[in-house]
Amino acid sequence: MAILEVSNVQFNYPKGPQCLDQVNLALNTGEITTILGPNGVGKSTFLQLLCGLLQPTGGEITLNGCAMDSLSPAKRAQTIALVPQMNQIAGLPYTVLDYLLMGKTASMGLFHKPQSADYQAAEKVLQRLNCSQLLERSCASLSGGQLQLVTVGKALMQKPKLLLLDEPTAALDYKNQVEILRLLKDLAHSGLAIALTSHDPNQAILLEDRVALLDKTGHLRVGPMTTMISAENLSQIYETDLTVTFVPNCQRLVCTLMI
Numbered sequence: 001m002a003i004l005e006v007s008n009v010q011f012n013y014p015k016g017p018q019c020l021d022q023v024n025l026a027l028n029t030g031e032i033t034t035i036l037g038p039n040g041v042g043k044s045t046f047l048q049l050l051c052g053l054l055q056p057t058g059g060e061i062t063l064n065g066c067a068m069d070s071l072s073p074a075k076r077a078q079t080i081a082l083v084p085q086m087n088q089i090a091g092l093p094y095t096v097l098d099y100l101l102m103g104k105t106a107s108m109g110l111f112h113k114p115q116s117a118d119y120q121a122a123e124k125v126l127q128r129l130n131c132s133q134l135l136e137r138s139c140a141s142l143s144g145g146q147l148q149l150v151t152v153g154k155a156l157m158q159k160p161k162l163l164l165l166d167e168p169t170a171a172l173d174y175k176n177q178v179e180i181l182r183l184l185k186d187l188a189h190s191g192l193a194i195a196l197t198s199h200d201p202n203q204a205i206l207l208e209d210r211v212a213l214l215d216k217t218g219h220l221r222v223g224p225m226t227t228m229i230s231a232e233n234l235s236q237i238y239e240t241d242l243t244v245t246f247v248p249n250c251q252r253l254v255c256t257l258m259i
């Protein structure tokens with residue numbers, strides 16, 4: 001079932017070039033869509049449109065059948081959580097606990113204070129991300145990878161039905177990359193719709209679901225990973241030589257750069 005539908009969406013920043021051109025996409029419960037594309041093509045912009053932070057200049061985005069621009073920010077946040085790109089969250093003047101509790105804001109009344117269940121949820125979320133030790137730390141003191149994990153935690157605190165993540169593993173080591181990819185698979189299995197951006201086609205391969213390729217002309221092509229991930233498609237959008245081969249030891253495709 002589609003939670004979010006994008007129909008013929010156009011977008012450009014004022015005086016900027018066309019970022020998205022006649023884009024169509026449905027984000028369905030239980031599915032993971034990995035959005036790939038070169039630097040500056042509009043992936044982060046697209047995620048901001050998907051959560052209503054930006055408005056399309058043409059076409060329509062609906063959330064559970066309602067026009068996105070008819071929904072209040074609180075209403076949107078009850079369904080959608082966005083994990084922003086790392087450069088948008090540096091230097092936060094909060095403790096990790098307070099930052100996590102902010103994830104509850106959309107489901108709290110105006111004069112509501114966090115309850116013990118909210119504190120327990122924060123502890124549980126950090127446990128799931130293997131960083132319980134960070135609870136009392138200041139966000140501004142965290143390493144890039146720690147901050148990225150905590151930011152994923154804040155999104156989980158929202159208990160979203162649709163989770164959008166902008167390069168969620170960009171600051172993470174291999175182990176934490178694997179943890180996050182496993183977490184995304186688990187969340188999709190439990191019924192969330194998920195869309196993420198990545199610069200690594202191998203992540204799309206590991207997630208084994210849908211892939212959306214955004215090219216320089218603003219066109220988005222979407223399909224199953226097995227058809228979208230090919231040397232021809234990827235070398236075309238990235239404008240560089242690469243190979244995509246089946247590796248028997250891993251029992252999967254592997255994308256390798258050529259220099």
Ligand SMILES: Nc1ncnc2c1ncn2[C@@H]1O[C@H](COP(=O)(O)OP(=O)(O)OP(=O)(O)O)[C@@H](O)[C@H]1O
Pocket residue numbers: 013014016019037038039040041042043044045046
């Ligand atoms: N607020 C803004 N005003 C004007 N132009 C912007 C704004 N934000 C982004 N852009 C431009 O829009 C284009 C798309 O940017 P965006 O950040 O969405 O790309 P991206 O695909 O996420 O890039 P990257 O992979 O490098 O993170 C870029 O050319 C960028 O310079």
